[in-house]
Amino acid sequence: DTAVSQTPKYLVTQMGNDKSIKCEQNLGHDTMYWYKQDSKKFLKIMFSYNNKELIINETVPNRFSPKSPDKAHLNLHINSLELGDSAVYFCASSASLAGAQFFGPGTRLTVL
Amino acid sequence: GENVEQHPSTLSVQEGDSAVIKCTYSDSASNYFPWYKQELGKRPQLIIDIRSNVGEKKDQRIAVTLNKTAKHFSLHITETQPEDSAVYFCAARGGSNYKLTFGKGTLLTVNP
Numbered sequence: 308d309t310a311v312s313q314t315p316k317y318l319v320t321q322m323g324n325d326k327s328i329k330c331e332q333n334l335g336h337d338t339m340y341w342y343k344q345d346s347k348k349f350l351k352i353m354f355s356y357n358n359k360e361l362i363i364n365e366t367v368p369n370r371f372s373p374k375s376p377d378k379a380h381l382n383l384h385i386n387s388l389e390l391g392d393s394a395v396y397f398c399a400s401s402a403s404l405a406g407a408q409f410f411g412p413g414t415r416l417t418v419l
Numbered sequence: 420g421e422n423v424e425q426h427p428s429t430l431s432v433q434e435g436d437s438a439v440i441k442c443t444y445s446d447s448a449s450n451y452f453p454w455y456k457q458e459l460g461k462r463p464q465l466i467i468d469i470r471s472n473v474g475e476k477k478d479q480r481i482a483v484t485l486n487k488t489a490k491h492f493s494l495h496i497t498e499t500q501p502e503d504s505a506v507y508f509c510a511a512r513g514g515s516n517y518k519l520t521f522g523k524g525t526l527l528t529v530n531p
Binding site for chain 1: 451453461462464465506508512516517519520521523
């Protein structure tokens with residue numbers, strides 16, 4: 308199936324831990340994104356990479372570090388997790404910076 | 420930066436009726452306006468989009484209109500069906516930074 312995929316689907320962890328979320332797209336797209344959707348369903352961009360280059364870096368704590376090993380992958384590492392990091396994190400991709408964005412299935416992160 | 424306002428926050432219609440969701444944006448340089456549908460626990464799915472050089476676009480029961488002068492755009496769903504029930508998000512992308520800014524969503528309920 309051609310798609311944007313994420314792992315894991317659910318992540319439950321304790322405060323202070325470090326965790327990673329992985330994203331892969333097999334659509335041949337050049338641009339990938341991380342979004343955060345909070346409990347009120349508000350969708351907000353965190354990061355965007357185009358051809359492995361960081362393009363958008365919103366006001367996100369530096370505990371969040373994205374990494375793009377190649378155009379098909381964009382991972383998100385989070386250090387020292389806090390209660391407020393609990394949310395659904397969506398990866399997305401687009402053919403180009405100006406292209407339509409397609410979302411992955413999301414990772415529900417719960418910090419206890 | 421861009422600010423997108425979306426109304427109403429909730430909308431309840433009878434099956435077969437039409438539904439209209441409205442959004443306004445602040446950045447006159449914005450040039451791309453997608454609409455996403457998100458069912459409970461699922462990913463946002465792109466349902467229709469419009470670029471700034473077009474005033475209206477239709478896809479079966481869904482249409483989007485754009486008024487660049489007034490900086491507002493609307494989603495129209497005709498002959499609504501229960502499976503149209505979901506949260507709908509509008510978004511606007513700026514001309515220079517490629518960042519997609521989302522509205523806060525509209526929960527549409529179609530009653531059989």
